[in-house]
Amino acid sequence: MKGPILTANFQKQFPGGPKIVAKDLRIGGGITVLFGASGSGKTTILRCLAGLERPQMGTIAFGQESWFDSARKVFQPPKKRRVGFVVQDYGLFPHLSVARNVSYGLQELPAAERASRVTEILRWLGVEDFEHRLPSELSGGQQQRVALARAVACRPKLLLLDEPFAALDLPTRSRLRGELRQLLRQLGIPTILVTHDRLEALALGDEVVVLHDGLNVQHGVVHEVFNRPVSLAVAEIAAVETIQPGRVLSTQDGLATVAVGEVRLVALAVNLPPETSDVYVCIRAEDVSLMRVEKLESSPRNRLAATVRAVAREGPLVRVSLDCGFPLTALLTESGRAELALCEGTEVLVLIKAPQVHLIPFQR
Amino acid sequence: MSSAEWQLVGFSLRVAVASLLLLLPPGLALAWWLARKEWRGKALVETLVSLPLVLPPVVTGLVLLQLFGRRRPVGGWLHSAFHYDVVFTWRAVVLALTTMSLPLFVRAARTAFEEVDVKFEQLARTLGAGEWRVFFTITLPLAKRGVLAGTLLAFARALGEFGATIMVAGNIPGRTTTLSVAIYQAVENGEDAHAWALAGVSAVIAFAAVFVSEQLQRRHR
Numbered sequence: 001m002k003g004p005i006l007t008a009n010f011q012k013q014f015p016g017g018p019k020i021v022a023k024d025l026r027i028g029g030g031i032t033v034l035f036g037a038s039g040s041g042k043t044t045i046l047r048c049l050a051g052l053e054r055p056q057m058g059t060i061a062f063g064q065e066s067w068f069d070s071a072r073k074v075f076q077p078p079k080k081r082r083v084g085f086v087v088q089d090y091g092l093f094p095h096l097s098v099a100r101n102v103s104y105g106l107q108e109l110p111a112a113e114r115a116s117r118v119t120e121i122l123r124w125l126g127v128e129d130f131e132h133r134l135p136s137e138l139s140g141g142q143q144q145r146v147a148l149a150r151a152v153a154c155r156p157k158l159l160l161l162d163e164p165f166a167a168l169d170l171p172t173r174s175r176l177r178g179e180l181r182q183l184l185r186q187l188g189i190p191t192i193l194v195t196h197d198r199l200e201a202l203a204l205g206d207e208v209v210v211l212h213d214g215l216n217v218q219h220g221v222v223h224e225v226f227n228r229p230v231s232l233a234v235a236e237i238a239a240v241e242t243i244q245p246g247r248v249l250s251t252q253d254g255l256a257t258v259a260v261g262e263v264r265l266v267a268l269a270v271n272l273p274p275e276t277s278d279v280y281v282c283i284r285a286e287d288v289s290l291m292r293v294e295k296l297e298s299s300p301r302n303r304l305a306a307t308v309r310a311v312a313r314e315g316p317l318v319r320v321s322l323d324c325g326f327p328l329t330a331l332l333t334e335s336g337r338a339e340l341a342l343c344e345g346t347e348v349l350v351l352i353k354a355p356q357v358h359l360i361p362f363q364r
Numbered sequence: 365m366s367s368a369e370w371q372l373v374g375f376s377l378r379v380a381v382a383s384l385l386l387l388l389p390p391g392l393a394l395a396w397w398l399a400r401k402e403w404r405g406k407a408l409v410e411t412l413v414s415l416p417l418v419l420p421p422v423v424t425g426l427v428l429l430q431l432f433g434r435r436r437p438v439g440g441w442l443h444s445a446f447h448y449d450v451v452f453t454w455r456a457v458v459l460a461l462t463t464m465s466l467p468l469f470v471r472a473a474r475t476a477f478e479e480v481d482v483k484f485e486q487l488a489r490t491l492g493a494g495e496w497r498v499f500f501t502i503t504l505p506l507a508k509r510g511v512l513a514g515t516l517l518a519f520a521r522a523l524g525e526f527g528a529t530i531m532v533a534g535n536i537p538g539r540t541t542t543l544s545v546a547i548y549q550a551v552e553n554g555e556d557a558h559a560w561a562l563a564g565v566s567a568v569i570a571f572a573a574v575f576v577s578e579q580l581q582r583r584h585r
Contacts, residue, residue, distance in 0.1 A: 052486050078489040085490040091483050095505045104501075105491030154492065 004028055005190050006158065010058025010068065012048055020044045020214040022058070027209075031184055031191045033201040033222065036211030036237060042194040045211070046160050049192065050085045051078035062158065084151030084159040084189070089167045090143045092135035098122070098146050099131040105154040121149045125183070140168045141176055148180075152187060159184075159191040165200060177203045198239055202226065210234050228271070228358050232280050235360060241285040241329035248277055248359070255354060263325035265302050267357035278362035285319065287356035288330035291349045292340055302357065304350040308342055318342075324350050365561060368538075373565055376543040379454060380522040383461035387518060391466055392511070395473035396499065400482075416528075417467045424463060425531025432459065432532065456533035457540050464525050465518035472517055476510020477503060516577045520570060 004026035013019040020041035034042045047053040049060065051067065054075055060068040067076045078085075092101050099118050106114045122128040125145040127138075135143055144164060151159060164180065165173045181204050184191050195201055201208050201222060208225045210218040212233045218225050229235040235243050246260040248269075256269035260281055267281070290306075306324035313319075318337045320330045328350065332342075340348065365373075398410060416424045432439035432450040442448040450456050480503055488498045504511065526544045533540040535549060543566055550559035 050490055052490070078486070079492050079494060081490075082492060083490055085487060087483060087487065091481075091487045093484055093488075093502060093506075104488065104493070107492060107497070150491070 006049070006060070006062050006192075008045075008049065008058070008060045010048060010055035010060060010070075012044055012053060012055040014044075018214050021216075022048070023216055025209065025216055025219075027190065027192060028207070029188075029190045030206035031181070031193060031204055033205035033208045034192060034194045034211060035196070035198075035201045035205075035208050037196055040211040040237075041214040042196075042211055043162055045216075046162055046192065046194050049158075050083050050160055051076060051081045052085075081158075082154065082156050084154075084156035086144075086147045086151050086159075086161045086164060088163045090135075090147035092143055092147055092150070094135055097132050097134060098127070098138070101135065101146060102149045102153050104150060117153060118149075121153055122146075125149050141172050144168065144176065144180075148183065152189065156189060159187070159189045161191065161193040163194055163196075165195075165197070174199075180204065198226070210237055212237060227284065227356075229282065229360065231363065232360060235280065235282050240282045240358075241331075242281075242283040242288075242327070244281045244326045245362075246279050246281040246359075248272070248279055256359060258357070258359065260326050263304060265352070265357055266354045267359050268355045269359065272359055273361060276359075276361045280360040280362065282358040282360060283328065283352060283356065285329040285331035287352060288322075288328060289351040290320070290322075290330055290332065290336075290340055290342070291351065302350070302352045302354065304352075306348050306350045308344055308346040308348060310344060311337065311342055322348070322350065365565075369558075369561065369565075371538065372541065372543060372546055372562070373569075375454075375541075376523060377569070379457045379461060379542065380519055382458045383465060383522045384515065384519055386458060387462045387466045387469055388515075391469045391514075391518075392473060392504075394466075395470045395514075396477055396503070398470070399474045399477035413470050414467050416464050421464060421525065421527025422531050425460060425528035428456075428459060428463060428528065428532045432456065451532055452534045452536065452540060454533075454540060457529055457542060460528040460532045461522040461525050464528050465521045468521050469514045469518040472514025473507070473511045476507035476514065479510065480506040512577055512580060516573055519573055523566065523569060 006027040008022045008025040011019060011021050018041070022045050034045060036042050044053065048055050055068060055070070057070040058068070059066070059070070062081070065076070066072070066074045067081055068074060093104065096104070099122070102118045102121060103114050106117060109117065118131070119128065122131060125148065127142055127145045127149070130138060130142060130146070135146065138146065165176065168176065177200060184204070193204055205222045207220060208222045209216050210225060218230050218234050225234070226238045229238050229240065232243065244260045246258040246265070249257045249259055249264070251269050251272070251274070254269055256267050256272060258265045258267055258279065258281055265281065304324040306322040306328065308320060309323050310321040311318060313334070316334065318332050318334055320332060320337070320342060322328045322330060330350070340346070342348070394413065398406065429451060430436055432442070434440060434443050434449060434451065439450055442450060450459060484502050484506065485498050488502045493501070524544055525542070526548065529542055530545055535541050535545050541549070543562055547559050547562045547566075550556075550562065
């Protein structure tokens with residue numbers, strides 16, 4: 001997608017609440033995830049974009065349209081913005097049937113076209129059998145689909161989804177994640193999705209905007225942001241398993257040697273400002289490999305002797321807590337764990353590729 | 365029952381229904397306004413609306429008499445502009461009943477509106493609905509039970525009203541006498557059997573009103 005579709009730069013503060021700031025937010029096509037802990041201002045930003053809240057100051061522009069401009073006293077009400085909005089618990093009108101919920105936004109269409117549009121969209125979402133049911137007679141997953149149908153029926157220019165999985169149980173959630181991505185891809189409507197769940201962000205997002213304390217702090221391609229957080233706060237929000245303070249000893253040929261306690265690690269130093277000394281060393285658990293015997297490797301790898309401190313099952317995966325001079329977490333499959341016969345006290349060799357050791361300059 | 369008694373019952377029902385029709389539009393608007401909007405002087409309006417609930421009804425009647433009498437501000441204007449007289453006519457009965465029932469209705473409807481999650485109204489707006497459509501397709505249907513209960517309360521109040529009615533409409537048999545006033549009159553005159561007959565009719569109407577409203581609510585649940 002060329003250029004931003006939506007640009008936003010505003011401040012919103014509720015009486016007695018924290019200040020929420022969207023700073024130079026530029027949203028393109030595809031699916032953008034607003035990611036942050038609860039209370040970080042995700043929903044407030046979404047509601048400001050929909051026109052349900054009016055920021056104190058700033059601007060919101062969609063393409064050539066000005067939706068909000070405090071200086072010029074422009075405020076387009078939600079009715080004029082025509083944004084598809086899906087709230088956490090879907091907000092289906094409880095007194096209207098599925099069909100009447102979906103056709104609610106199609107007032108301007110002739111009746112015949114309205115009916116055919118409703119049938120078409122319900123069929124596309126696989127919920128055409130429930131046309132005459134009330135929302136209370138649907139499962140959570142079906143409600144989610146009807147809410148999506150209602151939001152996109154009038155072909156909005158922008159789709160906003162607030163925690164679309166929050167109201168679902170865990171198994172349904174993981175099943176529907178992939179389906180929702182498919183549906184959103186097929187729709188091709190620029191979408192902004194709010195979540196605090198890393199898996200959802202990874203599964204659904206093309207890009208992610210990380211919010212911290214009411215401010216957007218990092219924006220980029222999802223994997224890039226999660227693997228290369230720009231600050232300690234983002235690393236923590238992105239739940240990087242191992243974050244340790246370290247010191248850069250030397251930099252050569254784009255590689256930095258870092259001391260973490262007594263341990264020396266080699267890391268990629270491409271984006272590291274020169275003269276950086278104190279850093280946070282971030283290592284994702286899935287990037288840590290474990291072996292029982294040493295093999296010869298030519299790539300610049302970090303090899304560390306480590307002791308297993310704890311082994312915990314996490315669904316299909318196993319989380320291994322290690323001590324390699326500093327606490328380190330690794331994530332293996334159950335078969336990988338069995339092969340290595342890992343248990344508490346096992347001595348292993350840890351391998352981490354240099355590009356997977358991410359350094360964040362210390363900020364005061 | 366005599367034809368005079370039937371006439372009395374018919375008249376009481378007609379004025380009660382007329383007062384309901386008269387109070388519904390302003391009552392709904394006021395209830396919505398109080399439930400959804402913040403404005404300066406809201407507390408004052410709230411107090412004014414509730415005043416007839418706590419004032420002695422005869423005082424409310426007295427105030428209405430002072431306003432709508434033929435030589436008084438509102439009544440004088442109505443008389444000179446439209447040759448329209450209010451006090452001591454059936455119109456005064458409707459006026460008294462409306463004034464006395466409005467607070468009950470507004471309180472019930474306001475609570476009902478406040479219980480409707482604004483989320484639904486906001487979603488309707490994102491779907492392109494204007495404020496009237498939001499009110500009639502979302503807010504009112506979702507508040508239906510409370511509004512219906514308020515209507516019933518207002519109707520019951522209108523049927524039983526005495527103090528304000530007698531002040532502003534008097535007791536003119538066949539013209540302004542309502543069931544309640546007639547019962548009082550019958551007891552005054554020592555016609556106990558007549559009083560009991562009318563009281564029985566009141567009870568039947570009250571029962572029917574509650575029953576019908578229960579059925580309505582059940583059907584639309």
